[in-house]
Amino acid sequence: MTVRDTVIASMAKWPEIQEVEGRVLVPTHCLYPSNGVVTVMVEGGAASFRVHDGGAALDELETSGGIVPHPISIMRSATRRQGVRVSDVGVIFAPVTRVEDLPGTISLIANASKEAAHRLIDSMRPKPRRNFRSELEKLLELEFGHMTLKRASAIIGLRKPHKFDYVIYVNEQRQLLLDAVVPEAGSINAAVVAHLDVREAKLPNVVQRIIYDDEETWTAEDLSLLSIGAPAIPFSSARQVLRRVAE
């Protein structure tokens, strides 16, 4: 057996082309950032085909837990050189392809999908929480000084105790419970769950607010969700609003 034979036999173990629900799946030799094999999908008839990535590049970002504002724009920019297109739902596809162009188109889509995924992962934002929190802490220090306690002892809600990012003891009649949130599911859910539970406990002298980082992109749905927990305040207005509610 020659080295060539050995390599051919070894390469035969690569995942095979398969057909699933009318789509032909072509595992290529490109890899996503997570080392997933870029698998191109081919649909169509005898003479013309639709070749696409099934949205896998965008999936790569979404399952990495990452946040990227305007991912479709990034994907379009990353794939422009290959002449492929990116749909509004994040599927990378080629215009209708003739049978003689199939191998080249599959290769182009695979590389475009890989490029797009790498660009998306590289564009993932570092945790925005740090600067936002630091700025908020400076503001609270300036406005309320020693009255502010960070992650103070738990406040008993209707169902369980919760810790809040900041507890401000304004006076005997007023205690402010504040949470700082960024547009991530974990951050939003944690604040809403805690505030809702404490609100339902109807504690006297307690004022609750959720402060959100309005330099980030928020969906209306997420902002509405925040308000279910407690009135939400954009960080840019926090100084005025907190002065008012502390009076």
Next chain:
Amino acid sequence: MASRPDIREVVDAFLDKGKTLAGIGGWRRDSHQRSFRWVRPIEIDGELLGFDLTVKAYPRIQPLKFRIVLSYTKAIWRLDFANDAPHINSIDRPAALDLGPITGPHYHRWEDNRRFGTANSLPSSLHNARRLPETFRSFESAFRWFCGETRISVGSLDMPILPRPDTLL
């Protein structure tokens, strides 16, 4: 000034403890419309520290496809139940793992991918994976297995029901 904790140790400690799911689960259509997402924050010692459990469902894709992701701003543990996404492991992998390719359902453990993180940042991608045992071939069995591996208690009301192709949200 106190130094920041090594984020890898934060994850180690989190995984080591028993946890529960907080809040109420519900499916939301992903922003790009192709899939659905179910997210629950994870509670540990009475606190929500920013860890989430997410299930991503693809109701229009057959055969069954879903992903389960445990994240702390970035994914730290993930199960990919998919037949259309083979995986190759990194050259930098634990000795017990093959390079691959791995076809079919597989999972990315934190322990196999911790090496790609630093004291200040978690890995952007989980490069190393293992085949999912053949015994877990339904969503419910895979979900329960995932939660068992990551020490998350699953109560009777915690089990998500995957959306169907005609689900409207």
